Amino acid sequence: MGWRKKSLTLALALVIGGMSLLGCGPKTKPTLVKVDAAIYESIKALHETAVVLGQSGVITPAQELQIQQAILPVAKLGESTTRVIAAWTSGPTPPELQRLVKEMGLLTTRIIAVLPGEAKGKAALLEKIAIVQQAIAVTLAVMGGL
Amino acid sequence: MTTTQILQWATLGSQLITTLAVPVASVIRLFRDSGGTEADADLLVQHWASLTASIEARIKLLQG
Numbered sequence: 001m002g003w004r005k006k007s008l009t010l011a012l013a014l015v016i017g018g019m020s021l022l023g024c025g026p027k028t029k030p031t032l033v034k035v036d037a038a039i040y041e042s043i044k045a046l047h048e049t050a051v052v053l054g055q056s057g058v059i060t061p062a063q064e065l066q067i068q069q070a071i072l073p074v075a076k077l078g079e080s081t082t083r084v085i086a087a088w089t090s091g092p093t094p095p096e097l098q099r100l101v102k103e104m105g106l107l108t109t110r111i112i113a114v115l116p117g118e119a120k121g122k123a124a125l126l127e128k129i130a131i132v133q134q135a136i137a138v139t140l141a142v143m144g145g146l
Numbered sequence: 147m148t149t150t151q152i153l154q155w156a157t158l159g160s161q162l163i164t165t166l167a168v169p170v171a172s173v174i175r176l177f178r179d180s181g182g183t184e185a186d187a188d189l190l191v192q193h194w195a196s197l198t199a200s201i202e203a204r205i206k207l208l209q210g
Contacts, residue, residue, distance in 0.1 A: 033187050040190060044197050051204060065208040072201045079194035086187035 032085045032097060039104055040078060046111065047071050049125060058121035063114055067125075070110045074103050 047068065054064030081096040088094055115122040 033190065036187070037190060040193055040197070044193075047197065047201055047204075054208075061208050065205065068201055068205050068208065072198070072205065075194065075198045075201055079191060079198055082187060082191045082194050086191060 032088065032093065035101070036078070036082055036085055036097065039100060040082075042104065043071060043075055043078060043107075046107075046125075047075075053121040053124060058124070059115065063121075066114045067111055070107060070114070074100070074107050077103055 050059070050064050050067045050071070053059045054061060059067075077096075077100055081094070081100045084094050084096045111125060112122075115125065
């Protein structure tokens with residue numbers, strides 16, 4: 001198994017484990033903010049990578065448009081989720097944050113689907129997505145108290 | 147710890163696990179001992195709003 005495949009498998013395992021742990025037990029506000037911040041950085045990285053690939057002509061304007069349109073609802077969800085977190089005081093993880101984590105996972109699948117086969121720029125986006133998934137997975141695993 | 151540092155830390159942690167085979171538990175302990183975030187949720191709301199505006203502007207540009 002190549003390192004990339006191994007790394008993606010590990011990331012997937014950590015994401016699933018982390019997502020299940022996210023719902024367990026009471027959390028502190030810094031914990032929720034930390035997870036939210038990591039997701040924000042991830043979405044921002046995807047948006048900026050798509051812009052760079054679009055501006056340099058590596059992906060077509062139509063492909064970039066599809067990617068940005070896929071990112072937009074997740075960013076809006078992130079904004080509303082963060083408002084919930086800002087008002088949150090104690091108790092279980094807000095369901096909005098769990099939904100945001102789930103949408104983040106679905107978003108990466110949608111982006112991969114936009115770039116079929118061996119499309120130019122696919123490797124760059126896949127690499128970014130792998131890093132993003134690993135980053136979120138590790139953060140969630142840490143937050144879950146493994 | 148800033149949001150960028152969190153992501154950098156998490157990425158580094160992943161690399162330690164996948165390329166250097168450092169045990170996951172050790173990386174998690176290291177991360178946890180590095181301290182918590184000081185990120186402010188209110189500030190994060192503004193960051194998300196700016197990102198949403200940036201994406202909307204780019205979509206508008208691409209739609210011509």
